[in-house]
Amino acid sequence: MKIALLGYGKMGKVIEQIALDRGHEIVLKKDQNNTFDGLENADVAIDFSIPDSAVTNISTCLENGIPVISGTTGWLVDYQNMVDLCQKNNGSFIYASNFSLGVNVFFELNDYLAKMMANLKQYQVSMEEIHHTQKLDAPSGTAITLAEGIIKNTNYTQWTLESPKANEIQIEAKRIENVPGTHSIFYDSTVDQIEIKHTAHSREGFALGAVVAAEWLVGKKGVFSMKDVLGI
Helix, strand or coil, X not given: CEEEEEXXXXXXXXXXXXXXXXXXXXXXXXXXXCCCCCHHHCCEEEECCCHHHHHHHHHHHHHCCCCEEECCCCCHHHHHHHHHHHHHCCCEEEECCCCCHHHHHHHHHHHHHHHHHCCCCCCEEEEEEEECCCCCCCCCHHHHHHXXXXXXXXXXXXXXXXCCCCCEEEEEEEECCCCCCXXXXXXXXXXXXXXXXXXXXXXXXXXXXXXXXXXXXCCCCEEECHHHHHCC
């Protein structure tokens, strides 16, 4: 499989190594200063860039018939536009706030726990996410996905980084050197606390999931998610 890497920072380099280890070829390594020369040779593109570049990267792929997966967060105000563009061009597109296989299992666990807790009004839910200091957006896309899973299954209506009002989920976003990503969800009552937590030990889990998703997407048409890739 020939892969275009759109975003060649730390994550892009880890994805490159895993892709090469799995027998794939890299035909384009694009950072902010490079062009899309070579994109036409790709079977699939993997976008791990920055919020300001993601929409251009994704739309260029879709307009040129290149299947694309994106793990960039912080641009989702334009997500529906990318879905529409994919459908208009009969393209192939996966966005995930987190491609880690373990995190996607954690998403399902979060949904299940939220359903169980929905009628236990004595518990107040809150979240904490910790990432490296180079992460540009806060809260993380993963934290937002987790919050949306809780909102979907409970009476909570939105999340906030501030002191929560009624029906708001407080997310505390911390930035600490060399932390790949830790997400915790707390249900607190006056008598106890329930906590679920996912801790990434390295970027390799995110990178492996991205390559697996790219392998899965080639030859398919439509807008998909990691649920489709993992069959969950």
